[in-house]
Ligand SMILES: Nc1nc2c(ncn2[C@@H]2O[C@H](COP(=O)(O)OP(=O)(O)OP(=O)(O)O)[C@@H](O)[C@H]2O)c(=O)[nH]1
């Protein structure tokens with residue numbers, strides 16, 4: 001099975017909780033604080049692997065989660081870091097954020113690594129919270145939660161050359177003649193359902209990778225036929241071999257076929273018609289082909305290179321391969337994505353946001369507090385310890401939340417909800 005598009009859900013590890021602990025010394029009931037920090041949660045990392053050729057593994061494992069960090073321990077011992085989750089993908093894989101459809105990373109090299117989600121920071125243990133006023137702090141942070149993200153992962157073949165054209169023009173026959181690839185060949189349309197790759201050796205020692213693609217029809221760029229799904233594979237190719245059935249034995253006009261395919265290539269993104277192209281006039285062994293070719297040439301722009309061949313009798317194949325290799329030598333790699341396709345974010349981290357929160361009056365007359373920064377604070381607070389709770393209250397005051405509540409007329413003893421949890425407002 002050829003898998004080239006998978007949606008997955010990734011999650012980085014939660015940071016371990018910090019610990020509240022105290023040194024135990026002889027004759028000293030409570031020594032100084034000694035609770036260690038929690039370990040960082042594991043990252044989500046993508047890595048290019050030239051040994052892979054499909055995204056099949058991801059199809060059966062769509063929830064990918066890195067390990068959580070270990071909690072801090074006594075004697076100032078920090079918790080172990082959570083193990084990173086490394087997702088190996090074939091070269092030519094693009095990772096999109098499925099929410100905004102922007103490119104996070106394009107994996108083009110072996111062992112190329114991209115950290116997509118950072119693990120949560122470990123919570124600090126109570127060793128960090130002692131001060132002259134509080135020498136025995138019962139405060140520790142909980143670990144930062146992990147991050148989650150839905151991703152769309154696409155594999156685009158890394159072929160140098162693409163064979164494109166209408167159905168039944170002889171694309172699969174051609175690749176079977178020039179490489180060891182053995183796709184199905186038949187006289188009905190859409191014989192080829194998925195791309196076939198073949199390594200092509202030229203007589204002078206050069207070689208390149210060619211892709212035989214399913215036939216394109218009018219409207220392919222809009223999703224008609226099998227087109228759109230496979231136009232994607234042309235994106236990375238540097239040279240296009242546009243195969244045309246010059247015998248016109250199906251009653252089609254070769255020039256109209258040419259126009260139709262050019263239109264689809266142009267309409268599809270990435271401006272595929274700007275790539276160098278050779279028109280391969282195939283089936284020259286058939287009776288009307290010579291006459292059709294003359295008529296075809298008259299209507300074509302003379303700058304377009306046309307090479308007449310017969311895939312069936314192997315006529316002129318050597319010349320076609322030499323010309324193709326020459327064109328490849330003269331053509332640089334195309335950059336697939338414009339800068340505006342890229343997400344500003346490559347690694348999703350817990351960047352310290354501004355101390356923002358959101359205040360809203362609920363149906364029952366109780367104020368609801370929400371917001372990203374507040375959520376992080378809330379999740380990292382250990383509400384089972386008085387001192388931690390008091391620290392949380394101080395942090396709310398610093399954020400200006402007390403002041404805002406007072407302005408709304410909330411009074412001492414009134415209830416306020418923070419992420420659905422009821423708290424009593426103390427003025
Ligand atoms: N006479 C002749 N027949 C050919 C030649 N090349 C291909 N054919 C025949 O044309 C038919 C279609 O060939 P395919 O190679 O399957 O065509 P395709 O372009 O891959 O078709 P799809 O995969 O359906 O898009 C088959 O019956 C081939 O034997 C040629 O050079 N001469």
Ligand SMILES: [Mg+2]
Pocket residue numbers: 171172173183184191192212213214215
């Ligand atoms: Mg085919």
